[in-house]
Amino acid sequence: MIKRHRYLGEIEGLLSRFPVVGIVGARQVGKTTLAKQLSARDWKTVTWFDLEDPRHLARLTDPMLAMQDLEGLVVIDEIQRQPELFPVLRVLSDRPQTPARFLILGSASPHMLRQSSESLAGRIAYLELDGFAPDEVGVDQLTRLWIRGGFPRSFLAGSDRESFEWRLEFIRTFLERDLPQLGISIPATTVRRLWTMLAHSHGQIWNASAFARNFGMADTTIRRYLDVLTSTFVVRQLQPWHENLKKRQVKSPKIFLADTGLLHALLNLAGLEDVEGHPQVGASWEGFAAEIVRTRLGARRDECFFWATHAGAEIDLIVVRGKLRLGFEFKRTVAPSVTRSICTAQNDLSLDRIDVVYAGDTNYPLAERIRALPLARVFEDLDPLG
Secondary structure (H helix, E strand, O other), rough: OOOOHHHHHHHHHHHOOEEEEEEEOOOOOOHHHHHHHHHHHOOOEEEEOOOOOHOOOHHHOOHHHHHHHOEEEEEEEEEOOOOHHHHHHHHHOOOOHHHHEEEEOOOHHHHHHHHHHHHOOOOOEEEEOOOOOHHOOOHHHHHHHHOOOOOHHOOOOOOOHHHHHHHHHHHHHHHHHHHHHHHOOOOOHHHHHHHHHHHHOOOEEEEHHHHHHOOOOHHHHHHHHHHHHHOOOEEEEEEEOOOOOOOOOOOEEEEEEOOOHHHHHOOOOOHHHHHHHHOOHHHHHHHHHHHHHHHHOOOHHEEEEEEEEEOEEHHHHHHEOOOOOEEEEEEEOOOOOOOHHHHHHHHHHOOOOEEEEEOOOOEEEEEEEEEEEEHHHHHHHHHOOO
């Protein structure tokens, strides 16, 4: 079992400040395992409710009666199955001295988030759990992490074939069981087709009209389907950055599949050789590298953007916190260079620094405030945000 110390520290900090903490993320990303690692720490008592277990559901027939006398840590797994628990948690979290802390785990359906935001405003903090990162599995496992993705069972599988088969089964189960359980009534074949089309558009700017024409649907409908995949953490939308410039700037988000292992499975790419021979290899590596950079910086997703103009200037990732603006370009090459687009972005956006993240192994300056940064050295040479 891989200990996820970074997340454990974050959750413990949140539990010290909030009576309720929610761990959200895709199915099978390791939420339950992480909660078990946390519960094995210095808690006097731990009570666990798994809402997929009929016995636990029976115990919560009267939730107030079941939980009002509990102390220590109370874990509620698959919380989206019982949204009526949120008002009860509000009452319990408002008690003097808060005898219990509540850790809720869920796959983040829109209904779940709406219920919690209405009932637990000011009482709950969320932590989004991602797949494995290089600091958890080792930098020497970068290629394996890229090809297989960060889902624990996919990454830890005995072979590439077993990993690939697990991901195919995950996709089938997600479409046929998980989405309906979240109250999302979209035909599985429709979502599978959209998901696959998004895989072929990974790293590209979202064009709702083009997708809508392919499906014979309204733009608003296809946008709703995209939001469903985003809210269940299998797709990510990187928003555009806007500057007060006399240039036409792109206003639509870029779309990335959240996990490169799932991306490769949807593209039917079983191993490294298959990925390297596919037209999406560069986009796959860009999304993978960008997520590693964001993780290392500790940047929230709402602090991350891309920038592009209709004239062709662009920067792959901008991280903005306060007055600090950091730019990142991602190049799957061993010899990166400073392009006109990089210089334009640096000047127009007043970026403090640009790192060109590449596939080599040496950190060196390319120009003033621009350096080449190997992906394998991100966790060594890139400082987290303060």
